[in-house]
Amino acid sequence: MVSITLVRFTLFFLVLISLPFILNAAFRPSNALYRGGSLSVERPSVDVLISEQGTFKAGFYQVGQNAFFFAIWYAETLSHPTTVVWMANRDWPVNSRTSRLSFRRRGDLALLDTDDSVVWTSTNTDSTGAGVVAELSETGNLVVLDGEGRMVWQSFDQPTDTLLPGQPLTRAIRLVSRAAEGIYSSGYYAAHFNDDNVLSFIYDGPNTSSVYWPNPDYDVFKNGRTKYNSSRYAVLDDMGMLTSSDRLQFSAIDSGLGVKRRLTMDFDGILRLYSLNHTTKNWEVSWMPKLQRCRVHGLCGENGICFYKPNPTCTCPPGFRMKDQVDWTQGCQPEFDIVCNKTEVKFMKLPHTDFYGYDLNYQTKISFEACENICRSDCNCRGFGYRLNGEGNCYPKSILLSGQSSLLFIGDMHIKIPILMNFSASTVDQINLDCSKVYSPKKLNRAYAEGKAKGDYLKYPISFVIAFGVAEIICVAFGWAYFHKKTVDLRNQNQSYVAITAGFRRFTFEELKKATNNFIEEIGRGGSGVVYKGVLEDKRVVAVKNLEGLSHGSEAQFWSEVSTIGRINHMNLVTMFGFCAEKAKRLLVYEYLENGSLEKNLFSNGAMLAWENRFNIALGTAKALAYLHEECLEWVLHCDVKPQNILLDKDFQPKVADFGLSKLFDRGGNNISQFSRVRGTRGYMAPEWILNLPITSKVDVYSYGILVLELVTGQSSIGFQRISENGELGNKKLIPWIREMVRMNQNWVEEIADPQLFGMYDHSSMEILIKVALQCIEEERDVRPSMSQVVDSITVACLLDREMHDEIE
Structure with missing residues (x-):
């Protein structure tokens, strides 16, 4: 009797648990909606159209606490929020109660709000009932077809x-x-x-x-x-x-x-x-x-000024304030009254600033005083731009719109203000606002409809089933925990080992010998040792470097140095998974980079790096060195920046390797400026090494400059062959040749650029990159910039001439 009761209870329980799936099956989504049917806002996860292969979905998409659009979106992305590609009612969301998309008997689609008012309709369909089915195609197009399969309306016509x-x-x-x-x-x-x-x-x-x-x-x-x-x-x-x-x-x-x-x-x-x-x-x-982002008109509104910090950022001129504290498109408003009497006004200078367009008139070859007087005498003039640039161009402005400021702009802006006001351009309040987020989303407040919504009759049984199921799961979980406690305790003994394999750990020599198949596959060789490819037990592919030439210090000291490197983490630095220190053996375990070294990708036969890859490598390497020099917990010099030590992942993003070996090799004391021997590689070494001067971070800056020149020219720093103007083939030294081209040749960028780029590069970005590199290789180390300054300069190049991956059309 007990067993029969138990069986009945089990069957009853299974039926209850299956009820939600049975109900959902009755409303299974498809790619079609037939005339007379509708999709309800109250079942947004069920009342949805799905394209044949599942690429797109169409249905109600929530945009507020109780506000919905009818939209089409990509179904398979992980981006948040969902990637919506079309909206029927983008400017008038419907309520979350009783709203619906109806395929009316007359043959058109209509979006009805909670009060049955029509928010949107597919107006291309006629009133004779032409449409019989609406389908969501695999291309993302929502179409209405007539009885013969002819299209009478499509969302592609109303993007x-x-x-x-x-x-x-x-x-x-x-x-x-x-x-x-x-x-x-x-x-x-x-x-x-x-x-x-x-x-x-x-x-x-x-x-x-x-x-x-x-x-x-x-x-x-x-x-x-x-x-x-x-x-x-x-x-x-x-x-x-x-x-x-x-x-x-x-x-x-x-x-x-x-x-x-x-x-x-x-x-x-x-x-x-x-x-x-x-x-x-x-x-x-x-x-x-x-298109430079600050050149987009109206980005900061009227009177607003866009500048790079390094992202496009909005600010107001002195004496102005934001009209709306959350909406930069509304611009700035003056905190003073604009007067017309020319004797009661003066002008505030904004260096390197311009407001585009709306010139009252345009004058050339006039003095600054004459330009100022033109604006002073015109009540409609809000300010004037003046560019000396050998010509004296004057631009009186009726509206101050689309303002932008950059050190590369050669003109100044002069804004008209009352003579009694005292403002200085140095007091500009640079509000750090990313213009990619112009203002914060405002929640929509729509009133709910009165009465019981459709589908409420399912609420209580489904809630009961869910509650019952949750209770059952909790009971099962407690039971499982009780009966498996001893097993879990045993497993806990090994958890520390399992956890550490996912991060920084200490390997045995036998583990690494097995991982590298007895060190059989060599993938690199340098002054510090040989690198082998290996596969750990957790299937991670790694690079194992067998260090050579290390002094046999204590194991504790080695651990201290390696743990320092293990704590350094940056997206452009090669990740170290661990190390091995057994007797005289010293090995380091790094992540494996699929595309190998920059040297292989730049100098080997058949190698070809696109411009956007080269720009990314220059910027990423600079960021990594800036981090080592200025941001990580301990001051770390690389001391051997060269193409062999720049590794590239599957997307050709750079990762600097061997960044901690200067610390590992230095056992002479705590002063990092004192090295017992010369470090680095011929062709990349700063003069300080040869002249026995104190070593600072500027040695890495010098090596970086050489590396960038190799990137843009495709030539080795040691020397290369080049055909001269008279047709003779001769040997050239990279640095003197580049300096000569810059000094003597008007088209020096074209002459210097790697022929393998076939002219497919951005001229302005290339020019800035070369100029930065030449500053990095100055003989006097104090003249060289820091790596953080290098990053800023290259970032400006990227922002002013657009992101490098889209520069080539």
């Missing part, structure tokens, strides 16, 4: 801020940005074909509008476009290439089939092509235009 492959951009379509990060409503930036038939970016602000890309300072043809094609058509194909009727053409850096992509007008006014990384399931930028 919001995103184009998908195969989705055309035509004369009637505008890609409109979101207002800000986390705010899906329409923003101020759009990409569309203008009246000249040119695909352009436009700032459409509350008071003014202006085109900011392609460069408005140039005509259509100088920007590489044509206006003599009225078709106004652009499309992104499955290979990642966009072609446009105005001759605009670009490709993703990962061009090819099989990659999921999207072209999005982002809220900072930049159109970016994104590719989905199948490994990380995150989006990565694969193209963007040559």
Whole structure:
């Protein structure tokens, strides 16, 4: 009797547990919605359309506590928030109670709010009942088909801020940005074909509008476009290439089939092509235009100034304050009244600053005093820009919009203020606000509808089943814990070993001998030892370096030094997993980098590094050295910066190796400026080593400069052969040759650049990189910059000439 009761109870329990799955099966998602059907906001995880292969989903997407959009999004990314590619009601979210998408009998889709008011409808369908089914295609297009399978409406004709492959951009379509990060409503930036038939970016602000890309300072043809094609058509194909009727053409850096992509007008006014990384399931930028972010119009609003810190950052001039403390697009307002009487005004100078456009008039070859008087005498003039630059250009401004400040800008701005006010440009309050987050999301407050919502009748039985299931799980968990306590205790004895294998640990020599198959596969060799490839027991692939030439100090001292290196952690430094110290044996265990050393990728036959890879290597290496010199717990010099010690991962991101061996080899005392012998490699050594001068971090700066020159030229620092102007082949020394080119040749960047780049590099970034490298190799060490200064200089190059991976169109 007890056994029968137990069986019945078990069956009853299984039925209760299965109830949610049975209910969900009744509402199983598909890719189609038929006429007369609807999708409810109250079942957002169930009432959803899924494309045939599961790439896209369409349904209600929550944007507030009780606010929803009807949207289409990529289903398989790990990015947060979800990657929405289309919204039906981006500017009017519906309530979280009783709202629905209805496929009405008349044949159109209608989005109904809680009071049955129509928020959005697919207006391309007629009133005779043309549409019979709505389907979500694998391309991300939501289509309405008639009884013969002909398309009568598609979401591709009404994009919001995103184009998908195969989705055309035509004369009637505008890609409109979101207002800000986390705010899906329409923003101020759009990409569309203008009246000249040119695909352009436009700032459409509350008071003014202006085109900011392609460069408005140039005509259509100088920007590489044509206006003599009225078709106004652009499309992104499955290979990642966009072609446009105005001759605009670009490709993703990962061009090819099989990659999921999207072209999005982002809220900072930049159109970016994104590719989905199948490994990380995150989006990565694969193209963007040559457009400095501070040159996006209206980014900081009226009177606001954009500058790099190093990200684009907004500030107000002295005497001005933000209109809205959370919204930079509203700009700045003066804390004084603007007067018209020219005897009661003066001008405040803002060095290296400009406000684009809105010139009252434009004068050339006039004095500063004459330019100032023009603005002083005009009540509509808010300030003037003046550029001496050998010509004396004067720009009186009626509006101060699209302000930007940079040390590279040769002109100054002079803002009109009352004569009694005392402001100085040195008092500028540089508010550290990343312009990629223009303002904070504001929660939507929508009232709930009265009455019981549909589906409430399921709430209590489902809640009971969930509660019962949770209780059962808790009971099972306690039972499992009780009956397996002794087993767990035994396992705990080995947990420390298991945990330490995932981090920094001490290996035995036999472990490393087994991991390297008796040190059979050599992958590198240098002055400090030989490196072998190995595989640990946990399947991690590692590089094992057998150190040579170390003094036989105590094991405790060796442990102290190695543990210091083990605590150093930076994305551009090779990670050390552990070490071995047994008798005279000293080995270090590092992560394994798939693409090997920079030397192999730069100098070996057939090697070819793209410009964006080289720029990344220069910047990443600089960041690693800056960290070693200034940021880690102990001051560590590398002392042997060279291509052999720069390793590249699968994405060609740099990681500096052997960064701690200067400490391991130095047993002479605590003063790191005193070394018992010369360190480094011929061709990369600073003069201090030869002249027996005190050693500082500037020796690494010198070596870094040599490395960068090798990166940009593709030539060895020791020497190379070059054909002279008279056709003779001769040997050249890298540094004297580069200095001669810079001094004597007007087109020195083109002469110096590695021929293997085939001209596919950004000229401005290349020039800045070479100039920084030449400063790094100055003979006088005090003239050389610090590595943190090097990082700042290269970052400016990256920001001013756009991220390096998208510079080549």
